[in-house]
Amino acid sequence: MGAGDRPRAAADAHRLRQGRCRAFVRSCRRGGRIVGMIETILADDHLWIENVCVAPDAQDRGIGRLLLERAEQQAIEAGRLELRLLTNGAFETNVSLYRRHGYVVDREEPFMSGVTVYMSKRLTG
Structure with missing residues (x-):
């Protein structure tokens, strides 16, 4: 994640607390190009992970983990202690990634x- 994400993240956290923003897209950049992204939606009692993707040539470098950690941080900042998602069971590597986390x-x-x-994943506040 670029250093420029911090002010935006702080502003987003403020909007979340105020209830003014419900959906977010975060990206991870390496060498000036987007190599991963996560899309989340704030629900009344959880944070929904709508989409996670990492470029094929950037996989197995911790980017998926970093994006999931970002979602966890976002959930906590918004006062949500649960994350939820769905995935295709045929994508066993996705299911394994989520289980590992x-x-x-x-x-x-x-x-x-x-x-x-x-x-789903329960968080401790």
């Missing part, structure tokens, strides 16, 4: 010819 499977539902995996 403390997410648990809440349920699995059939979807078309696959399975949607719903996951």
Whole structure:
């Protein structure tokens, strides 16, 4: 994350506390290009992770972990102690990544010819 993200992050935290902003997109840049991003939505009782992606040539370098940590920080700043997301069960590496970072499977539902995996993580304030 670039150093320029800090003032924006502080301003976003303020907007979150004031209830004026509900959706965010954060990016991670390396060498001037975006190599990862996370999209989150503030719900009444949790922070929803809508999307996480890391460029194929930037994977296995901790960027996904960094983005998830950013979401956790955002949730805590907003007074939410739970994060939720869903992923395609066919993407076993995604499910493994989330599990390694403390997410648990809440349920699995059939979807078309696959399975949607719903996951969550409780935070301590």
